[in-house]
Amino acid sequence: MSEEGIEVPRALASGPSAFIPAKELLIEGLNQDILVESFLSLGRVDHLTMVMALHPSYLSCFLRTQHALFELDGPLPRDWRHYVSVMAAARHHCSYMVQQHSKAFLEAGGDKSWLSGIKHAPVKLRSLHTLNKLLAHRPWLITQQHIQELVCAGAEPRWSLAELIHAVILMAHTHSLCSFVWGCGLNPEPDHIGGYAFHPPSPSHIPRSPHSPAHEDSRPELVDGAVEVEVLMKRMVELQQQQEEEECTQEEMVTRFERQRSESIPTAVVRGAPPELVLGLVEEPEFRYEDFAPRGEQSPSTMRAQDYSWEDHGFSLVQRLLPDMGQFLDEEFQVVSNLTYNRMAMHEDVDTYTLRKALWNYIHCLYGIRYDDYDYGSVNVLLERSLKVFVKTMACHPEQTTARIYHAFWRHFRHSEKVHANLIVMEARLQAALLYTLRSITAYIK
Numbered sequence: 001m002s003e004e005g006i007e008v009p010r011a012l013a014s015g016p017s018a019f020i021p022a023k024e025l026l027i028e029g030l031n032q033d034i035l036v037e038s039f040l041s042l043g044r045v046d047h048l049t050m051v052m053a054l055h056p057s058y059l060s061c062f063l064r065t066q067h068a069l070f071e072l073d074g075p076l077p078r079d080w081r082h083y084v085s086v087m088a089a090a091r092h093h094c095s096y097m098v099q100q101h102s103k104a105f106l107e108a109g110g111d112k113s114w115l116s117g118i119k120h121a122p123v124k125l126r127s128l129h130t131l132n133k134l135l136a137h138r139p140w141l142i143t144q145q146h147i148q149e150l151v152c153a154g155a156e157p158r159w160s161l162a163e164l165i166h167a168v169i170l171m172a173h174t175h176s177l178c179s180f181v182w183g184c185g186l187n188p189e190p191d192h193i194g195g196y197a198f199h200p201p202s203p204s205h206i207p208r209s210p211h212s213p214a215h216e217d218s219r220p221e222l223v224d225g226a227v228e229v230e231v232l233m234k235r236m237v238e239l240q241q242q243q244e245e246e247e248c249t250q251e252e253m254v255t256r257f258e259r260q261r262s263e264s265i266p267t268a269v270v271r272g273a274p275p276e277l278v279l280g281l282v283e284e285p286e287f288r289y290e291d292f293a294p295r296g297e298q299s300p301s302t303m304r305a306q307d308y309s310w311e312d313h314g315f316s317l318v319q320r321l322l323p324d325m326g327q328f329l330d331e332e333f334q335v336v337s338n339l340t341y342n343r344m345a346m347h348e349d350v351d352t353y354t355l356r357k358a359l360w361n362y363i364h365c366l367y368g369i370r371y372d373d374y375d376y377g378s379v380n381v382l383l384e385r386s387l388k389v390f391v392k393t394m395a396c397h398p399e400q401t402t403a404r405i406y407h408a409f410w411r412h413f414r415h416s417e418k419v420h421a422n423l424i425v426m427e428a429r430l431q432a433a434l435l436y437t438l439r440s441i442t443a444y445i446k
Contacts, residue, residue, distance in 0.1 A: 058339060075163040094182065176430035177426065180423070
């Protein structure tokens with residue numbers, strides 16, 4: 001076409017992910033049905049869907065939740081739903097999600113000027129700023145007061161509880177999805193900024209998406225990868241036996257949780273200013289995740305799962321305020337908790353329950369949630385340091401995830417197993433953020 005003077009855009013990235021080879025995502029037959037289902041509901045198969053399709057049972061319930069949140073009847077108008085997600089994605093500098101929802105916002109009839117800066121949006125949407133900021137970075141700071149300021153009789157403009165719960169779930173859902181996008185190194189879609197070029201890339205120009213991790217860190221050598229897997233499997237078996245033989249006192253359990261919670265796990269270097277695309281959409285960009293204060297300093301009180309849990313408290317509150325949404329979220333949590341293929345790296349017939357449980361509880365520990373009946377000593381036994389660095393970065397500072405930290409953990413595992421770990425992180429993070437907010441709403445209602 002170029003002889004006729006027409007510039008043809010070329011996709012810059014090869015495949016959906018900067019971390020996962022495209023050929024690994026296109027396993028014939030395995031996930032075709034779910035990709036067809038996705039195409040029919042979205043009109044396209046985007047990079048996010050292609051990576052999630054490595055786990056079809058999860059993708060299927062994820063698409064149902066996504067459809068319910070954005071398409072089904074609900075208290076918030078459709079354009080507002082997408083704008084709330086744009087605001088949420090901007091907190092993690094996630095150009096991928098910002099562009100996906102900006103496009104959907106305009107298709108739903110949204111006002112284009114709102115996308116040039118949050119100051120152009122209605123006051124009612126802007127009043128979500130504090131809640132959005134806390135949900136994204138430090139949900140344990142959310143109190144009854146924050147809810148009251150938005151829904152009480154004197155609030156101007158006033159949110160109804162149904163509208164607020166819809167907005168809260170949209171924000172928490174989008175924040176956790178940003179973790180997945182960064183954690184899997186998703187490349188921009190071909191129609192995104194940075195997803196295409198009007199000239200063939202020169203050898204010196206390695207495509208670099210505006211949002212995605214740097215490509216300069218190549219995959220490290222698989223040194224002793226197999227040994228690593230053997231050691232982990234041996235530890236899982238030993239841990240099982242030890243827990244059957246040893247009874248821990250409640251005091252010792254709390255001590256182990258505190259030790260885990262105050263452990264110093266460095267995450268990658270702090271990135272610079274947000275990309276231009278999200279600049280006008282973020283207020284207070286310097287507000288980020290901070291570890292709980294170490295013991296002895298002024299630290300927020302731990303949330304005991306026994307006092308407020310999804311199963312006993314959160315689920316019924318969501319069902320009451322936003323019918324059916326509790327059910328959709330519950331299915332998502334259940335599918336991720338039970339998802340297993342009974343294999344680990346090159347081994348088949350492996351019970352991976354203890355490993356999956358350690359991952360989930362480690363993320364909740366980072367968010368200050370403690371299970372009285374869980375021995376947090378297991379976390380250090382099962383999660384090697386490089387895995388913890390990846391998980392903590394992805395759950396708490398997703399925009400700092402790099403190819404280096406993705407490739408550094410579980411070096412002998414399949415990419416689909418790493419994506420499985422990403423799903424656990426994403427859902428555990430989502431549940432943790434929701435629990436703090438739902439607890440505050442419960443306190444307000446009482």
